[in-house]
Amino acid sequence: MSGTLHLIEVDVNGKRRVAQVPARLSLVDWLRDELRLTGTHVGCEHGVCGACSVMLDGEAVRACLMYAVQAHGHRVTTVEGLARPDGTMSPLQDAFCEAHGLQCGYCTPGMLIAAQALLDANPRPTEVEIREAIGGNLCRCTGYQQIVEAVRLAALRVE
Amino acid sequence: MKSAAFEYTRAASIGEACELLARHGDGAKLIAGGQSLVPMMAMRLVRPASLIDINEIAALKFVAAENDAVRVGACTRQAVVERDGALAARVPLLRQALAWVGHAQTRNRGTIGGSLAHADPCAELPLAAQVLDARMVLRASSKGKRTLDAASFFTGAMSTAIRADECLEEIEWPVWRESRTGSAFTELCIRHGDFAVVAAAAQVALDDSGRCVRAAFGLAAVGQTPLAFPNLAAGLVGNSLTEDLIRAAANDAADACEPGSDLHASAEYRRHLAAVLAARALHAAHEKAKAS
DSSP, X not given: OTTOEEEEEEEETTEEEEEEEETTOBHHHIIIIISOOTTSOOOSSSSSXXXXXXXXXXXXXXXXXXXXXXXXXXXXXXXXXXSOTTSOOOHHHHHHHHTTOOSSOSSHHHHHHHHHHHHHHOSSOOHHHHXXXXXXXXXXXXXXXXXXXXXXXXXXXXX | OOOOOOEEEEOSSHHHHHHHHHHHGGGEEEESSOTTHHHHHHTTSOOOSEEEEOTTXXXXXOEEEOSSEEEEETTOBHHHHHHOHHHHHHSHHHHHHHTTSSOHHHHHHOBHHHHHHHTOTXXXXXXXXXXXXXXXXXXXXXXXXXXXXXXXXXXXXXXXXXXXXXXXXXXXXXXXOOXXXXXXXXXXXXXXXXXXXXXXXXXXXXXXXXXXXXXXEEEESSSSSOEEOHHHHHTTTTSXXXXXXXXXXXXXXXXXXXXXXXXXXXXXXXXHHHHHHHHHHHHHHHHHHHHO
């Protein structure tokens, strides 16, 4: 039975995607390898680093800790879905550039998803709330300070 | 770091989940939020032949206030419980414990029942359940429902009294009716959101004169299961909770623990932490009760 394929239908960044997937395929591998949405990164593959964060029905989750088959009937937003419809960057993405909220960029898609989910729920977060929201995302370059500043800058701009 | 192949079924109801469990036997596992199970599958620490997904069962997701308890559906997300102000007012220890559980992303997906069924001896929610003596409602397709209190539910490290054909359906969290009640949760961990090196939780109620009329406290990560100390807590009742009395109870609790040594802490250090953190939790709970 291990070769069984499951039919799934998922809204990914506003587009309806239909696929046949094996049960063991993780959501992040499906997004990257099948849909070629390689903005979402794979780090640790066991729920520690946060690089694979996506939004599921608007809430940030780790895409390595879900199987693609479980996303059936749900709405997934990846980092590719954060940009404006014309392809220009969102206020949060702009703020990351301006505040130097990244160096190597590996953690950036996860940071953007975590921060955007925070701003969607809480448009004026305190610094403690920002740090709590990105607390599940590891960055090995920035020391986090500029990331926190970028999120704060984005919150000020959107006001 | 990819899970081995497994058979997958999405259960539409509790009844169907129980029937699937009965049919598949030992090789099947229920998957709720998957925040513990999926990493274990990715690392091939567990390799279930079959996963039964209970995430889409609406009947397992609810918070219902009763007179002397709040019932929480097993598949209710931790983030939903964390945001529930009415629940936090009635069972404050639950929100206090959740503040230490993982991160926003894992609490958005992780469930209350999943954490209890996983029964990690370092985990916060099992400790809160043990301290409050929460009741777990289990369902099997053939035998119907049975209810276990926390003391008989947790049987060892990562093991519970849930039988292979049973599904954890809901958890009843007792509500203390005493008007002057306070609770607190504290822990030491390497980084916030990591597994606890030691965790402590306490809840106390006072009468108008400030004397303790009810008390409960416990420790996690210092034994095979989360530990509660009902006899030591009973010794606090009837007294004014002085620092000496709190410290003595905390020290006795630490003496009764059986901590292990690992990379993060020696058994001796864990025992030291157990005394310190139990006293801090009792002290903080007492202060809150006094202020209420």
